[in-house]
Amino acid sequence: MTFVEKLQALRQLMAAQKIDAYVITAADPHISEYLPAHYKAIPFACGFTGSAGTLVITQGFAGLWTDSRYFTQAETQLSGSGYELVKLKVPHTPEYIDWLLQALPKGAKVGFNHQLITVGLALEMQNSLIQREIAIIDVDFISTIWLDRVGLPKENAFLISEEAAGLTISAKIKEVRAALKINGADYHFISSLDDIAWLFNLRGNDVDYNPVVLSFALITPVEVKLFMDKQKLTQTDIETLNQQGVTLRPYAEVAEALKNLPKATQIFIDPKRTCFGLYECLPSGSKIISGINPSTHLKSLKNSTEINHIRRAMLNDGVALTRFFKWMEDHFGKEKITEWSAAEKLAAFRAEQTSFVGLSFNTIAGYNANGALPHYSITAESNQEILGDGLFLVDSGGQYLYGTTDITRVMPIGNCSSTQADDYTLVLKGLIEGSKLIFPEGTKGYQIDSICRKPLWEQAINFGHGTGHGIGFFLNVHEGPQNISPANVDVVFKPGMVTSIEPGIYRPGKHGVRIENLVLCIPKGSSEFGDFLTFETLTLCFIDTAIINKTLLAADQIAWLNQYNQQVFEQLEPHLSIAEARWLKEKCRSI
Template sequence: MTYKQKLAAIRQQMKDKGISAYIIPSADPHISEYLPDFYKCLHFASGFTGSAGTLVITLEFAGLWTDFRYFVQAGEQLQDTGYELVKLKVQHAPEYIAWLAEVLDDQAVVAFNDRLLSVLLGELLEKELADKQIVFKSDDLLDPIWDHRPALPKVPAFCIDAKFTGETVEDKLARLRAAMKAAKTNHHLISSLDDIAWLFNIRGGDVSYNPVVLSFAIISDSNATLFIDLEKVTEADKALLNLAGVQILPYGDIDNALTALPEGCNILIDPKRNCFGLYRLIPKSAVVVQDINPTTHFKALKNETEIEQVRLAMIKDGVAITRFLIWMEQNIGKIKITELSASEKLQQFREQQDGLAGISFNTIGGYQAHGALPHYMATAESDSEILEKGLFLVDSGGQYFYGTTDITRMIPLGEPTEEERTDYTLVLKAMIEGSKTLYPQGTCGYQIDAICRRPLWEHAINYGHGTGHGIGFYLNVHEGPQVLNPTNVAIPLQIGMITSIEPGIYRPGKHGVRIENLVLTVSHTVNEFAQFYAFETLTLALIDTALVKKDLLESGNVHWLNNYNQMVYDKLSPHLSEEEQLWLSQKAKAI
């Protein structure tokens, strides 16, 4: 079926069932960012491959609501599909709800698969459309037309030892129960896969790039139950979990477990990370407390064991990046290199490192104009040859058994233009400004975001994505609760958090520039004013100085850059050959 035929088939079902509007979110029952193939509904219905967006279909209009990162990509992918691009004004905002309030008649029927809608969105729909007395219905209109729909994954799961995580399952459960008690709850539903992976020291391969396993958990003040495909867990790991006080039940038993909750229990749920369908199974007699999962806060604060292993992962990753940069310089113009072949070569260098479990996301390798697409993903059709001119943006990461990495570097090719040099230097300055900031305890991400943007704002330049996100420990490359973006999210940065800093400049049709490091929040100073924190830069990879316009940098920026590149050389050189050491020493010279 073509996408237009699929849209027609969805609308026919809507007519048959009296549905006025149908909503298709990008989600699964765990409200994940990255999805198993079984739940890639946006791609199936419209051809859009981005990781964020919502399709809304009425009998007269069909649109994809998505943000700045995907405007160009969505515009191209939606051609001749019957869907139109609707550009979000605010990243991740459900602006389609206001649109539905305008176009729907009173008492219209709005349908969606309630297993793919978060509690937050479900309640927001009910609230915002209450005046119109909208009737809500859960229905899956895709499954009847999805021939050869992929099966749910069957990848084995495995437990990891506390000597790697720094904390046992028993200790994590004890901390969680203390948080539940403080929230005046005696039950807790967890659906988010990374929270479950962290809590039970378990990893899997059910989602590309994220080492998680499809599962749910219910924790009470006396029991812990993990709902998982039993075939995925070895008998030895089942025994380990049982010893930690964890009961293991089939994945599909979660529905019955929720309906059978004790009369009048108090249950804690995260409204952003549980689906509306499960929420509606909770008995009416239960007292529901909505708040962020305590485990989300716990896992954001990396312990010393995790931090030391992440530092090791950064050395491994830095070696791979260095060898890739050398390979690019030595081979550009001599052999044919494309966006895809360069990304494959980078992955090969990572695979040569001990402990690599895979890559942490699909590599963004954007040459020239493709670099202006923040979440560009090269395909066989779009794959551009990389020539001896312009800029090549490479945003990539590795999943190591002892840490997760995420790094963006710019590779200059040939003689740069003044605009390319200026953009590169301003982005570098923005990244440095954030990295060297001292900030008092209680500082939130939006404050650091503004500090990073200031060097660009001074030139009337801005970018449409956040400046940074949290990073998991051998877990999801995007992790909360902290985030560096303009939204007034009242989550302060705390000691032990690992966060990216990745400002950018994007000029459509020309080039994109983004430079990204990962930083660790550490204690810096305690005085009569406050406790001050700082960022320790964890990422170890050369920042090329060939494009730098030194007159645009302040002395503190130059000092930081020279010290950083020297640190990269000092820490990586023992792991490099003499030839590689010589190359890096020349590139890392102070400016």
């Protein structure tokens, strides 16, 4: 079936069940960012492959709501599909709800799969639409027309040891229970896969790039149940879980387990990371206590064991990146190099490293105009040869035993313009200002965000994505609760948090610049004004100085850059060949 034929089939199902609008979200029952193939309904329905988007279908209109990161991509991928692009004015907001209120008559019906939408969003939709007596209905039309849909993943899973994780499973459960007590809850339901992976020292291969396992967890006053396919685990791992007080139950039993909870249950859930369908299974009369999962807060504070492992992962990653950029320079102009072949070569260099498991996300490798797309994904049609003059942006990362990396560098190719040099330098200024920041305890991400953007704002330049996100320990490349963005997220930075700093400048049709390091929040000291924090840079890869406009940098910024590149050289040199070390030393020369 073509996309137009699929749209027609969906409309026929809607008409048969008197559904006036059908909403398709980019989600699974765990509200994951990266989805198993089984749940990639939006690519199936319309061809759009971006990670953020919502489809809304009526008999007279079909549209994709997405944000500015994906406008160009969506316009290309939706061509001929029967769907129109609707540009979100504010990222990560359900603006289509207002559209439904205007487009639908009083008494209409809106259908969507309750398993694939958050509690918070479903309740917001319900509370808004009720103004016009519009009902929401639980329907799944996608499954009806998706005849060749792949099944749920059956990949093997495994437990990581206490020596790797720094804490036993039982110790983590004890911490979560303590947080539940503070919040007045005696039960806790967890859907989010990275929270479950952290809590049970569990890792797997069910989702691309994220080493997680399809599972749910239920903590009660007397037991802990883990709902997953136990065939994925060895008998030894099953026994370890049992010894740590965890009972394994089949994945499909979770809904029934929720329905059978005591009616006076005081249960803690995260409304942004729990699907509405399972929320509806909770007994009537349950007291719902909403908030960020306690495990989300706990796993954001990396312990000393995790930090030591992360440092080793950064070292391995730095060696791979050094070899990649040297290979690029050595082979540029001598053989055909495309965005795709460069990304494949970088993956190969990472794969040579000990403890490498896989990539942490799909590599963004964009030359010139493609680099201006913040979430660019290489396709057969877009794949460019890296030839001539310009900027080559590479945003990539790896999963290692045990650590997760995420880094962006921009490589000058041939001759670069003064505008490209200025943009590169301004982005670097933003990175440096964030990296060397000293700030009081209690500081939140939006405060740090403005400091990173200040060098760009002074030139009337801005960028549309956040400046930084949390990152997992051999887990998801994006994790909370902290971030660095304009959004007023009520989470303070604390020692142990690992976060990216990645300002950017994007000139559509021309070029893009983003420079990204991962930093660790650490104590800085105290004074009569309180306790202060700062960042330690973890990423180990040189920052190219070839096209820097030095006149735009202050003396302290130049000092930071020189010190950082010197640190990169000193830590990587023992792990490089003589030729590689000589090449890197030149790249790290002070300016």
